[in-house]
Amino acid sequence: MVTEHAMDTEGARIIDGKSIAAAVRGEVAQRVAELVARGIQPGLDVVLVGDDPASQVYVRNKDRAATRAGFRVRTHRLSAVTSQAELEALVDRLNADDEVDGILVQLPLPRGLDSDAVVRRLDPAKDVDGLHPFNVARLWMDRPGLVPCTPAGCIEMLDRSGIEIAGKRAVVLGRSLLVGKPIAALLLARNATVTICHSRTPDPAAVCREAQILVAAVGRPELVRGDWIAPGATVLDVGINRVETADGAGRLVGDVHFEEAHARAGWVTPVPGGVGPMTIAMLLSNTATAAANRRGRTSA
């Protein structure tokens, strides 16, 4: 799961999101097989509005992983000029369909659509992104429920790498409802001492230097430099940014300058191959949980 070598001579240990995600997907496939053996075919429905190319890639990755794990998967592709009423009518139809266990509405929605209203419309029991106010409240109340996939994936990576959370000073860069805030809630629930930075934080570098666990979720390519990182800290890089390259192909970089972080940190996640694959694995895990909860849990 991790590459073992001395940190002071060779830099941080890499947290391999790809292999941890493969392990989680294998466990989910087992849970799905148990449901299928009971005559239950768990299903995931993804709603994609518009033709944002990045979202298309995520949807394709999710489709493939979900199908391989044994889920029925359907992607609803709606045009960018879809109305609020049409989108909410689709959500209503999926809520009412007993064969639908998980509903994921890809965000952000095109301009003019009210994503809050769409999320509020979801049946909380099918909200596998954990964004409905009911699930947000449960998260902050430390009650198990459907937890946002990327934050859940971050905790899973720490746990499966043997990195202690309790008692640590954690800093989260970013405060979105999808990523920053729920990561902070989960770290807090696990007894870290948590600080959240955002675009109005005067000296984020100074705050980050205090972190034993640093999570970057800002969407700013390589914002976090080596001198933002305390020696030996654990750095989780959530950012997915496409930047131009000389050959015109472009490449993915995180919110952390990987080489500089690797030289200072104790542990670091790469981009790609870090948090991204975990997001998909946790989406599958949430969908299996939603299916077991909705359809009466006896063993799964």
Ligand SMILES: NC(=O)C1=CN([C@@H]2O[C@H](COP(=O)(O)OP(=O)(O)OC[C@H]3O[C@@H](n4cnc5c(N)ncnc54)[C@H](OP(=O)(O)O)[C@@H]3O)[C@@H](O)[C@H]2O)C=CC1
């Ligand atoms: N790996 C994965 O699976 C996933 C990756 N992502 C990626 O994670 C990143 C963050 O996503 P998301 O949370 O949805 O993005 P948002 O744009 O919704 O939120 C970004 C947050 O970062 C803060 N911020 C922006 N600039 C700075 C800065 N210079 N210093 C400190 N804080 C700053 C903003 O502050 P303010 O609130 O003040 O505006 C905001 O809270 C993106 O790159 C996204 O693509 C997202 C989801 C899943």
Ligand SMILES: Nc1nc(=O)c2c([nH]1)NC[C@@H]1CN(c3ccc(C(=O)N[C@@H](CCC(=O)O)C(=O)O)cc3)C=[N+]21
């Ligand atoms: N309602 C909602 N929930 C989300 O969780 C959500 C969303 N909307 N909108 C977009 C963001 C982004 N996101 C990613 C998921 C997987 C990868 C992923 O698989 N990344 C791989 C490969 C990336 C590639 O090579 O293209 C990696 O980092 O290794 C990336 C990004 C989920 N998001």
